[in-house]
């Protein structure tokens with residue numbers, strides 16, 4: 371599965387790409403709040419934040435807390451109107467990792483989440499492995515409550531036993547109190563999700579011990595029940611193997627048998643790579659190469675599928691770089707109206723290729739047989 375095509379010409383690769391790349395694709399972004407101005411009937415709309423990741427943009431916290439964003443001002447006549455477009459706030463607080471802020475109008479509908487799942491799921495996709503720090507459930511809050519929350523220590527309010535004193539008017543305090551109560555009610559579920567996510571960042575026996583120390587929920591019955599549910603739900607042998615490995619890992623670790631748990635987990639990893647992942651990567655890569663001068667849209671599908679696998683194994687391989695570049699080329703040559711999105715993807719893929727090359731490629735000889743060391747993240751597949 372290893373090609374030397376991208377292992378060598380590092381200098382050429384960099385010189386072409388360095389010019390195209392501005393930086394890492396960010397989570398926070400603006401959009402247009404459509405609607406006509408009540409003053410001049412202008413239909414242009416206003417630029418508003420659609421997603422704000424406060425870990426990525428801590429500078430936006432004071433802007434959020436200030437609340438000026440609750441009203442939009444027409445560029446032409448200066449008339450203000452209320453914001454309508456929803457906003458996803460990521461990392462508002464460890465106790466409110468992901469919040470969908472909506473208008474009161476949206477909040478009063480039967481399903482305030484309707485129409486917003488693409489935004490939520492798209493943001494989770496863009497977060498990649500960082501999504502593990504942002505466990506659900508996604509919380510819903512009206513705009514003004516999110517403004518209040520941005521200016522407060524939400525975690526302290528959620529975990530405090532007594533009543534919380536919020537400055538400002540009584541109605542504002544009452545609405546924020548409702549949000550804090552919702553966070554308290556969903557806390558157990560969020561902690562279990564966080565614990566399950568934490569399992570995905572375990573790459574060695576010491577990580578496993580640290581995870582159990584950090585999150586006592588891992589040793590709790592809810593986590594074991596959630597993992598056990600996955601086994602009968604598995605759609606195929608591969609998914610069943612992954613689900614079973616997780617159940618075994620947590621069961622043994624809960625009983626304090628960490629070494630034994632990890633040894634067995636690594637055996638499962640090797641089984642998984644030999645029987646399932648390795649053959650699948652090779653097959654997809656062959657198809658992707660064959661589609662190089664064929665159907666670009668088909669090549670994009672194949673490329674995205676194989677790149678998903680490279681997130682977990684053979685990350686530092688020349689084959690990974692090849693898959694990134696072939697997929698970027700497919701996005702570049704595909705036809706269709708969504709050219710800006712495709713170019714964004716080309717840039718992101720090229721940046722990843724550079725990152726892989728910069729981190730140093732593994733020796734191709736070693737890649738022939740995948741060691742448990744290299745494969746240890748494989749069981750993360752199929753999760754989330």
Ligand SMILES: [Zn+2]
Nearest residue numbers: 407410444447
């Ligand atoms: Zn206007």
